[in-house]
Amino acid sequence: MADNPLGLLAQVLAALDSGQLKIIDLTTPLEPETPVIDLPEMFAPSPGLTLTEISRYDSRGPAWYWNVLNLGEHTGTHFDAPVHWITGKDLPNNTTDTIPPRKFIGPACVIDATAQVEQSPDFLLTIEHVQQWEAQHGRIPAGAWVLFQTGWGKRKGREAFLNVQADGAHSPGVHQSCMQFLIQERDILGLGVETVGTDAGQAGGFEPPFPSHTFLHGSGKFGLTSLLNLELLPPTGAIIIAAPLKIVDGSGSPLRVLAITA
Amino acid sequence: MADNPLGLLAQVLAALDSGQLKIIDLTTPLEPETPVIDLPEMFAPSPGLTLTEISRYDSRGPAWYWNVLNLGEHTGTHFDAPVHWITGKDLPNNTTDTIPPRKFIGPACVIDATAQVEQSPDFLLTIEHVQQWEAQHGRIPAGAWVLFQTGWGKRKGREAFLNVQADGAHSPGVHQSCMQFLIQERDILGLGVETVGTDAGQAGGFEPPFPSHTFLHGSGKFGLTSLLNLELLPPTGAIIIAAPLKIVDGSGSPLRVLAITA
Numbered sequence: 161m162a163d164n165p166l167g168l169l170a171q172v173l174a175a176l177d178s179g180q181l182k183i184i185d186l187t188t189p190l191e192p193e194t195p196v197i198d199l200p201e202m203f204a205p206s207p208g209l210t211l212t213e214i215s216r217y218d219s220r221g222p223a224w225y226w227n228v229l230n231l232g233e234h235t236g237t238h239f240d241a242p243v244h245w246i247t248g249k250d251l252p253n254n255t256t257d258t259i260p261p262r263k264f265i266g267p268a269c270v271i272d273a274t275a276q277v278e279q280s281p282d283f284l285l286t287i288e289h290v291q292q293w294e295a296q297h298g299r300i301p302a303g304a305w306v307l308f309q310t311g312w313g314k315r316k317g318r319e320a321f322l323n324v325q326a327d328g329a330h331s332p333g334v335h336q337s338c339m340q341f342l343i344q345e346r347d348i349l350g351l352g353v354e355t356v357g358t359d360a361g362q363a364g365g366f367e368p369p370f371p372s373h374t375f376l377h378g379s380g381k382f383g384l385t386s387l388l389n390l391e392l393l394p395p396t397g398a399i400i401i402a403a404p405l406k407i408v409d410g411s412g413s414p415l416r417v418l419a420i421t422a
Numbered sequence: 423m424a425d426n427p428l429g430l431l432a433q434v435l436a437a438l439d440s441g442q443l444k445i446i447d448l449t450t451p452l453e454p455e456t457p458v459i460d461l462p463e464m465f466a467p468s469p470g471l472t473l474t475e476i477s478r479y480d481s482r483g484p485a486w487y488w489n490v491l492n493l494g495e496h497t498g499t500h501f502d503a504p505v506h507w508i509t510g511k512d513l514p515n516n517t518t519d520t521i522p523p524r525k526f527i528g529p530a531c532v533i534d535a536t537a538q539v540e541q542s543p544d545f546l547l548t549i550e551h552v553q554q555w556e557a558q559h560g561r562i563p564a565g566a567w568v569l570f571q572t573g574w575g576k577r578k579g580r581e582a583f584l585n586v587q588a589d590g591a592h593s594p595g596v597h598q599s600c601m602q603f604l605i606q607e608r609d610i611l612g613l614g615v616e617t618v619g620t621d622a623g624q625a626g627g628f629e630p631p632f633p634s635h636t637f638l639h640g641s642g643k644f645g646l647t648s649l650l651n652l653e654l655l656p657p658t659g660a661i662i663i664a665a666p667l668k669i670v671d672g673s674g675s676p677l678r679v680l681a682i683t684a
């Protein structure tokens with residue numbers, strides 16, 4: 161038990177001021193060029209960002225500058241709430257405005273598969289990979305963000321980032337048995353990825369389709385996508401702050417994802 | 423100096439798990455009814471939220487639910503970046519995407535003027551009030567969010583919240599000499615308010631007009647508006663997390679504002 165909880169907070173601020181702790185921004189810049197997921201034509205698409213200037217220190221508003229945002233909830237670095245998926249639709253507190261705020265902060269477990277993904281963009285993380293990671297770094301604690309590091313954030317531009325070929329997108333994901341393991345056996349908070357979504361590019365053809373979304377949200381867990389800078393985090397020890405906009409009945413939202421680390 | 427910075431973070435998480443520390447959500451629910459500031463007709467207005475459903479577990483997308491957001495950057499609980507005002511337009515790192523992430527976390531100083539505001543909705547906080555507060559709670563530290571508690575967050579509905587009469591809006595603010603004092607003598611991080619903006623309702627007629635925006639952003643400081651639950655915070659000791667969306671060239675953004683406190 162902490163002797164003095166507020167004193168603990170003061171120590172954190174002092175460590176941030178001295179540089180012993182630092183804030184790392186895991187967020188992709190949000191602009192019109194920020195890629196959004198491509199769905200098959202039969203499905204209704206989600207738009208990327210359109211930023212429309214209202215006025216800029218001019219006759220329409222002499223002393224100020226501001227814009228209108230038009231974008232899908234699931235644009236750029238964003239949060240997936242359980243209501244986003246059919247498997248999570250009836251869970252309590254499953255929207256961006258009703259998730260208990262305690263869940264907006266959690267420890268990070270960064271699992272690096274950059275080398276494997278370089279070999280194969282369709283790489284899927286398995287239970288075995290997780291067990292190897294745990295052998296080195298300890299058991300993933302309940303309530304942790306599992307951050308799946310793949311190097312994908314270094315891919316710039318829509319073509320490279322979505323990596324769509326004739327038979328669909330090719331980007332890494334988590335094998336469904338591993339996803340179920342992390343949820344059932346480790347009670348994670350959610351899965352964070354560098355790619356455009358928590359499912360692999362080819363996951364529309366998996367059985368079940370989109371297993372990461374299916375299982376995560378069916379168990380009240382969250383997703384974070386389009387993360388950057390995971391390579392700047394230690395495997396364990398960082399704290400992630402990921403707090404979605406308080407959209408009433410929101411299925412997700414763009415957000416600023418921060419890590420505090422040494 | 424902290425012996426073990428990562429150990430400090432682990433202690434914070436343990437205190438959050440045990441309940442010795444808690445997360446308080448200072449954010450107003452974001453929905454179409456969320457009021458936005460009324461400007462005089464000659465100026466270009468900023469729209470509130472329009473939430474448009476893309477699909478909801480239906481033929482347009484059988485397993486998922488998601489929406490499109492259309493809203494001004496300055497809607498509901500939101501962050502004002504220095505570039506938002508003409509006085510801050512040439513400062514370095516003045517947009518939502520370039521502000522150094524260290525600045526997204528800071529200690530809170532909660533100054534309560536609820537009783538005075540009940541007497542007069544046009545109440546302005548003065549240097550004297552701040553000095554009285556400091557006599558009780560200690561000097562406001564550099565880098566602190568000054569959170570101006572007025573009870574205004576309890577006003578529900580556009581009419582009560584904007585409180586517009588024939589001669590404009592009537593809502594509390596900070597006297598310009600006090601704003602300058604907090605900036606020059608205390609080097610605050612920014613000003614957070616329960617009202618729709620960091621300036622008083624009548625501030626369009628002040629000299630200079632909109633002194634809070636003028637001085638805050640001219641000194642690279644920030645604003646937070648439409649905050650709730652300030653009465654749940656201690657006068658000092660809480661940490662505020664306020665991280666805007668990473669909009670490229672953004673003047674501000676809606677955001678989730680959290681406090682960590684005992």
Ligand SMILES: [Mn+2]
Pocket residue numbers: 234238239240357385412
């Ligand atoms: Mn999503």
Ligand SMILES: [Mn+2]
Pocket residue numbers: 496500501502619647674
């Ligand atoms: Mn504003």
